[in-house]
Amino acid sequence: MNGYICIMNLKNHLSKFRTRRIIAKSREHYRKIPKVLWATLIEFLDDKALKMGASLSYFTLISLAPILVILIAVIGFIYGQEAAKGEIVNQISEFIGEYPAQVIQSLILSAAAPDTGFIATLIGVGVLFFSSLAVFVELKESLNIIWGIEPIPGRGLKNIFYYRLKSFLIVGIIAALLLVSTILSTISVVVSNFATKHFPDFVNYLALINAFTSIVMITVLFACIFKFLPDVKVKWKYVWFGAFITSGLFYIGKYLITTYLQYATFSSTYGAAGSLVVFLVWINYSSLILFFGAELTQVTRKYYSKTELEPKNGFVKIKKVSTLVADSVEKLKNSNNDK
Structure with a gap:
């Protein structure tokens, strides 16, 4: 009996020790968050992310029309061409807001016009394929x-071919996410109509x-x-952390930009190009948020990782x-090892 009591007491002490250790480790991680954010900001500026954001905005504008044609073709298999156009505008408006989506709507109306003739169609498909991937190659x-x-x-x-094929995977993922989002939106409308009649509180x-x-959809995309x-080669736990923070910043920015655009005067300042300027502002902000998350x-x-960074085949570190970046990260790792 005494032996059993001793074993139970030992288990309780071990459990308390583990709990204290977990709590102490968690507190230490929370204390390091400001330092990690500071190191992130340093590297963000050192990598010239502002310049990369402007470049990505330009390539996004170039690739947008071909990407929309591909998305219309994919979603059009289920909903039809006209319905697909409307659904794409609705889904994109939900993600980026009403004002930037006006450019999307204009591009859909003009970009979906088909070419005539076999040779023109064949050339158009080739140009469409490579043009649509330019933004993802740049990214x-x-x-x-x-x-x-x-x-x-x-x-x-x-x-060149590796970049194009891998970038095409992201185009497919975006198309799949939009398709899933469209299906969920349709289901939501049906459920909403039913709930309004029978369960108003729901x-x-x-x-x-x-x-x-x-x-969830935008987090999965990031x-x-x-x-x-x-x-x-990066583990999913780091990927999900960065994607979650990025999606949060994305929606905060969406709210702030939408609020700002309600009082801005882009239309009177830039005339007919007002919607395009709004779209470029939004794309530039989104690019910066994406790079900050990366x-x-x-x-x-x-x-936090104890292993060295491992590039994939065909790439080297x-x-x-920047000595400022190296010193900052080295201090973070040393402070972590000391604890």
Whole structure:
């Protein structure tokens, strides 16, 4: 009996010790968050993310029309061409807001006009394919800069096709997410109509469910970008952390920009180009948020992971030239090891 009591007391002490250790470790992680954010900001500026954001905005504008044609073709298989156009505008409006979506609506009306003749169609498909991937190739190269890697010299042609094929995967993911979002939106409308008649109190909860679904969808999109586009091997736990923070900043920015645009005078200042300027402002902000999330992901991984960064086949690590960045990260790792 005494032996049993001793064993139970020992288990209780071990359990308390583990609990205290977990609490202490959690507190230490929380204390390090400001330092991690500071290191992220330093690397964000050092990698010239502001310049990369402007470049990505330009390539987004170029690639937008071809991407919309592809999305219309994919979703049109289920809903039909005209319905697909309306659904794409509705879904994009929900994600980026009403004002930037006006450019999307204008592009859909003009970009979906088909070419005539077999040769013209064949050439159009080729141009469509490569043009639609330009923004993702630019995004991929920017993310590789953030992670500090570059392709091995002497693989120029292979890298071109590799970049295009891998970027096409992201186009497919976006199309799939839009398709799923469209289906869920249709289901939501049916459920909402039914609930309005039979369960009026449930309508408020349905709005919360729709908002939660929207956040999940955009988080999954960011996670796929952080995981599959950079040519590094990174664990999902770091990817999901960065994607979650990025989606939160994305929706905060969406609210702030939408509120600002209600009082801004882009139309009177820029005339007919007002909607385009609004769209470029939104794309530039979204690009900066995306790059900040990528920086946060790689800094978090660099700080908390005990293994060295491993590039994928055909890529090598490059050394950071900024001593400020190196000193900042080294201090973070040393303070973590001391604890």
